[in-house]
Amino acid sequence: PVSLLENWESEINRFFSAKFGKGLSLYGDNLKQRKIPKHLISPQLRNDYGITNLLEDNWLGGADIVLTTYETMRDLEFSLGRVDWSIMICDEAQKIKVPTAMVTKAAKAQKADFKIACTGTPVENSLVDLWCLFDFIQENLLGSLSEFNKEYRRPIEKKDDEDSAIIDELRQLIEPQVLRRMKHDVAELPAKHEVNDCKNIEMSTLQRTLYKQVSNDCRSLSEQGHKGVMLTALHSMRMICAHPLKLQEQATIKDSPKAEWLIDTLEVIKQKDEKVIIFTEFRPIQVFLKRLLLERFGLNVTTVNGDSNTNSRKGLTRQGIIDKFQEVNGFNVIVLSTVAVGFGVNIQKANHVIHYTRSWNPAKEDQATDRAYRIGQDKEVFVYYPSIAADDFETFEIKLDKLLSSKRSLADDMLKPNVELTQELIQSIY
Structure with missing residues (x-):
């Protein structure tokens, strides 16, 4: 590629x-x-x-x-x-x-x-x-x-x-x-830990209101015979969980508990002087995170996505951006697209990987995590899947996490298709 x-x-x-x-x-x-x-x-x-x-x-x-x-x-x-x-x-x-x-x-x-x-x-x-x-x-x-x-x-x-x-x-x-x-067959790598206490972040009042509105609209339109409304609704639910501030002009950071969790988590990592990769494929969320991290940490965070070039005449290349991130000592954050930079590159200087939004395919997620967890990594690696939850129903992110976990169990067998979610599975999320 x-x-x-x-x-x-x-x-x-x-x-x-x-x-x-x-x-x-x-x-x-x-x-x-x-x-x-x-x-x-x-x-x-x-x-x-x-x-x-x-x-x-x-x-x-x-x-x-x-x-x-x-x-x-x-x-x-x-x-x-x-x-x-x-x-x-x-x-x-x-x-x-x-x-x-x-x-x-x-x-x-x-x-x-x-x-x-x-x-x-x-x-x-x-x-x-x-x-x-x-x-x-x-x-x-x-x-x-x-x-x-x-x-x-x-x-x-x-x-x-x-x-x-x-x-x-x-x-x-x-x-x-x-x-x-597998890596464990050819290299002695530090431990890799999945941090589970971020999989139950309580939904905010704004998120609950927006979520209920999308759900009701979807049911109403489906009953009227409109096609394709389910996928549109799922995308809206996904964005409400990850980025509700984009949908409500008067919203504050308190209305986005995942963003609050991110700030708190990065504060702890900053005290350890360690580096972080944040994965999301959605451009609006990449822009939001870049602004948030500038405001809260004074970091001019680099985003690497499909727009990042490979031609040095146009400025720093994709590899050059990653090299620069790795060369800076101490705490730093880089935001990457799961799709565009989910494979091939080496970012062993980072030992915290945050999947701010999830991929439909657990194999692609694991490939993204392995940008940090690979030969040359000398620190323990921590992987986070922050998920918005509610006490009275299963949110999109909770259902998706369960489905991905069940599919991930097949990943070690190369003859078992580790497929992206089917229409049937998508319906079960709704």
């Missing part, structure tokens, strides 16, 4: 000496300098084959290691496909899990003697993800997709009586091609 280019460059410089070969980052200016101008590409290639991106013949320039993005590989499939690669490595290989996607087809079109797919989540949605990765690694090992669906996917996902036997058969088939090691 493009967001990890700098991290990969940094790790290559760290672990590889010059004797291992010359590296080339095929992105940005390096890519522009090596592309053939579009007007010089023949009309036949453009019109008959749809080829609008090509590299010059000598684009490699003596490089032995080429680092590039999935999107560049997709756009330059034909130029890259002319090279006889010794090794092809796909990091965060779930990017090529969809059989019909152009990026997947481009990856499988490359000529390589040895292929590696690196991912912590080989099965995110269904066993088709697994088939697609193995079709890249060793074509036909699991047969065609239709054969795989018939022999393995459908019986396993139906949970027939023979489910365990079929899973064991599939496991034995792929075992020679899999190297799966």
Whole structure:
């Protein structure tokens, strides 16, 4: 992924000496300098084959290691496909899990003697993800997709009586091609603690009023036959729990008990002189947290999301922002998007991880937590899932926490799909 280019460059410089070969980052200016101008590409290639991106013949320039993005590989499939690669490595290989996607087809079109797919989540949605990765690694090992669906996917996902036997058969088939090691197998890391006393933050009067209003409106609109109101209502409930101040002009910080909890928690962490990562994918909440932390702690907190660039000409890059955060001594906070920066980067200087809002997928949450809990971490890590609760009913956040906890128990088995919540489960939250 493009967001990890700098991290990969940094790790290559760290672990590889010059004797291992010359590296080339095929992105940005390096890519522009090596592309053939579009007007010089023949009309036949453009019109008959749809080829609008090509590299010059000598684009490699003596490089032995080429680092590039999935999107560049997709756009330059034909130029890259002319090279006889010794090794092809796909990091965060779930990017090529969809059989019909152009990026997947481009990856499988490359000529390589040895292929590696690196991912912590080989099965995110269904066993088709697994088939697609193995079709890249060793074509036909699991047969065609239709054969795989018939022999393995459908019986396993139906949970027939023979489910365990079929899973064991599939496991034995792929075992020679899999190297799966958990952190505790390869490193002695400090303890990781889930802080549970923040999972029962009492709902404020304003939140209760707003919550009841959304619930009543949803029921009324549903009875009238309006479609899609449930998902809209759930999003509103989610925002009421996390950020009620946005919905009421006269509201104060007292109306947002989660924000109050955050301030109190950060005060304690500040006394310890330690660093904090706050995860939320919602832009309004990122902006709110940035303003809150400036007012309460005088911190000009950096937010890293999908807008954060990877091109140093536009200012600090994403990796540069994270490096700067890590270099500052003492207490500090960084706000990250679970979606945009939930994987690949290293932030071991932080040892407190706060999931201010939750992901629908526990695997993505755990990947986000592991930005801090990874090799190189020398402090105990504390993980927080602050949740708004009520004494007379289960709120959105409490129901979501229970569902994610039940699904998280499957996460260690790579053949058990750790799927995002289905429509049925979403309805149970409502």
